[in-house]
Amino acid sequence: MQTYYSDLLVIGAGLAGERVAVEAAQEGFDVICLSIVPARRSHSSAAQGGMQAALGNCAKGEGDNVDVHFGDTVRGSDWGCDQEVARLFADAAPIEMRRLAHWGVPWNRVVPGKSFYFKGGEKFEKEEKEEKRGLITARSFGGTAKWRTCYTSDGTGHAVMCTMDNRCAELGINVFDRKEAISLIHDGDTCTGAVVRCLRTGELEVYLSKATSICTGGFGRIYKATTNAVICDGGGHILAHDTGVVPIGNPEAIQFHPTGIVPTDILVTEGCRGDGGTLLDVNEERFMNIYEPEKAELASRDVVARWMTHHMREGKGVKSAYGEHLWLDIRHLGDKHISTKLREVDEICHHFLNVDPRKQLIPVRPTQHYTMAGVRTNKDGAVYGLKGLFSAGEAACWDMHGFNRLGGNSLAETVVAGGIIGTKIVEFLKGYETDFKTSLVAEAVRKEQDRIEKLRSGANGKENVYKVREEMQDALMEGCFVFRNDAGLNKCIETLQGTLDKARKVSLVSDGLGANHELAAALKIEGQVKLGLCIAKAALERTESRGSHNREDYTARDDQKWLNRTLAYWRDGADMPELQYEEATPGYEIPPGDRGYGGGSIIEADKAEIEAKMFKK
C-alpha cells in the first residue's frame, strides 16, 4: 500500500482547495492536493459570470465599499448567514482580487469614455473616468446595489482557475489528479488523513497529514436536474458526515435556477430574460405575467423557478423523453441581439440542442444550481467535531450565504475563504504535532477493502447502483425541490428510507477493476441517500420560508422561531439524521428586516432580543 505524508492534505483542487494549499505552501508547509479530475477541470472553471468585490472602480460601481457589499450579502442570505463571517468576507474580497491580478489573472479593466449598457431591454449611457483607466472593472449582477462583479470576458472561473493552478505549480505543490478520497482516518476526536482510491489503477492509497481540508465543491448531482459537473456528487460531504461527529449545516438550503436546458441542464444565462425573453408553456402561451403581473419573467431566481414548477404541476408542461419542461422564447430579440449580446446562449443552443434560437424555442426547466448547505465549520474554517479537519468553498457551510447566495459571491468566497482559512490552518500547523496510529490506519483501510470486496462479490444484495441513484434523484425532485410542503416532504422521506435500504444492498454488475465508474458510484450511494434524507428532514422541520427554502404551507419567514441554523448529524448505525440547531449568527450588524424582493411576510423576532445582540462598533 502506497502511503503519502504531508503537513496538509487538501481534498479537492478547485479554487477553494488550491487557494488553501497556496497559503500553507507559501509558509513552507508540505502540501498535497487531491482531485478526481485534473485541477483545471474542477467546477470552478465553469463559472462565467464573475466574482464580487467592492473595488468601486467603474462608473456604476462608484461609491461602493465593503459595507455595502456586506449589507447585500446579509440581505441576500435572508438573515440566515453568520454576520461575522460575511464581514470577514466583504472586507477581504478587494485585496484578494488584487492579489489574483498580481498572480496573473487578466481581469477586464476600466476603459475611459462613454458607452452603452442594457437594463430590462432598455438602453442607457454611462461614462467611465480617465483617472480610473486600467483599474479592475466590474459588471452588474442580480441582488447587488452597485456594479461589483469582477470578470474576465466570459470565462472568469476558467481564468482564475488557470492562474491559481499555475501558482500551485510555481510553489511545487503536489496536485494529484484522478484520486478520490473515500473515507477519513480519525479516532472520533482527531482527523489524520484519508483513504483514497486511485482512479488510474483502482488501488487504495493512504494519505496521512497533520491537517486535512475538505474543498470538494457542491453536491448538486444528488438531484436529477442540476447545472453542476458530474463530479459534484457530495463525496467530500459524505467523508465528513460518515464519521458520525461532523454535522451538515443547513442541509435544506439548496438554490435552484429557472433556466437549465433540457436534456443536459446546462445553464442559460438570466440575461435572456433580462433582455426581454419570455417563458411559454405547452400551448406556447406566456404565464409569468399571470402570476407576477408586475415583474413577470424578471422576478428573482427563486420566484420564477417557483411559478414554473407550479405551472408544470397544473399540467401545462411540455412532455419529452427527458421529463417535462417549458419553453424559453428569445426569437423576437432578433438576429443582431442574439449573435452579439447572447452569443453564449446561441452557442449552447447550437452545440447541445441543434436549435436556432432565432427561429425555435429553447426547452428549459428549473434546475438545482448551488448548495448553501455544507460541512459545518466555525469562522476559522475548522470543522465541528474533529480536530485537524477544515473545510472551505462550496463544500463548506462557513456560512456567509445563509439561505440564498448571491450571484458572484460564491466564486469570490472560494478565494477569500481559501485565503482566510489557509492562514488559520497555518496557525494551527505551527507547533502542532500528532500521532499516526498504525492500527487506526490499518483499520480504516481494511474497512474500505471490505466494503469494495462486498460490492464486488454481491454479499450485500443485488441492487443496481444506477437504479438506486435514479430513485433517490426522483424522490428529491418530487419532494425537495423548489416547493416544499408537509405531505410532499413526508412522502419524500418515506421513499428515501426505502432507497437507503436498497443503497445498502447494492452490488456491482461489472468487475470493478481499474478506473471503474460503477464502483465509484456504489461507494458513495449510501452517503448520498443520507444527504438526501438530511435535506428532506431538515426541510420538513423548518416550518417557514426563508431564501431558497420555500414552504407552501408556511409562507412567512419566521424570525421568532427560525432565526437559526440546522445541524444534521448522522450517528453510527442510525436510519435517520439527528437534527440540532444553533443561532444563525453570534450577533447583528444589521438587524433582521425586509430583503426588498421575493415578497412574503415576516413574523418578527423579539426587538429587545435582537437589540441586545447588536455588535457594538
Added chain:
Amino acid sequence: MSRQLEFDIFRYNPQDKGSVPHMQTFVLDETENMTLFIALNRLREEQDPGLIFDFCCRAGICGACAMVVNGKPRLACQTKTVDLPEQITLLPLPVYQLIGDLSVDTGSWFREMYQTTESWVHTNKTFDPGAIEERMENEVAEQIYELERCIECGCCVAACGTARLRDDFLGAASLNRVARFVVDPRDQRTDRDYFEIIGNDEGIFGCMGLLGCEDVCPKSLPLQNQLGFLRRKMGITAIKEIFRK
C-alpha cells in the same frame, strides 16, 4: 425520428490481466437532442457498467471528454448524434497514456508541460495588500485572455503529425501557453529565457505548420498565428544567439 445507432467502441482495461485491445459494438435508440454524453452514459448504465470514459462539465468548458469520433479528435459532450451517421466509431486520443477504453491521461501530460514551460508569471515584484492594483490596458487583458482560453482537452496534440512521431514534442497547446506569457507585461522573462524553453526541435522548430491543431481546437484558439509569432520571435533570437558567441 428514431434511428438505431451502432457504436463501435475501443475496449481495453490495462488493469484487467485478461483484457485485450478490441472493438466492441453497442446498439442504442437515438432520442431527441442526444449528445455523446447522453449516449455513453446510457450505454454504461444500461448495457455495460464496466465502460470507461471521462466527462466532467458536460458543457464544453472543461476539456475532459475529448476522444476520436469517426476519425476526428473532438469533445464528446458537444457532439450531437444527429450530426453523425448511424455508425459511430469511438477511439481514445492517441499520444496520451491510456487509462482504459476511451479514457486517457491528459492530466499528467499537461502537468509536465506546466513545469517545462514554467507556466506562471515570473516577476520579482512582491504583492502589497495595502496598495491598489497595477494598471493594465483592457486590450492587453483581453489579448491575454484570448490565449488563456485553452481547456487542455488535448485535441490539438492528438491531431498533430509531429506529436505522434516524437513524444518529446511540446505541441500546440504548450507553445500557445508560452505565447500567453510572452504577451503578458507582468512576466519579466526575456526572449532569451523563452528561447531556452522552446528554441529547439522539441519546441517551435519541430512544428511542420500543417494546421492539424487549429482545425480541431474546440475553442477555436488562433494556434497558427501564435506558432507563426513564436517562430519569428525565436528565429530572431536564434540569430542573435549566434552573434553573441
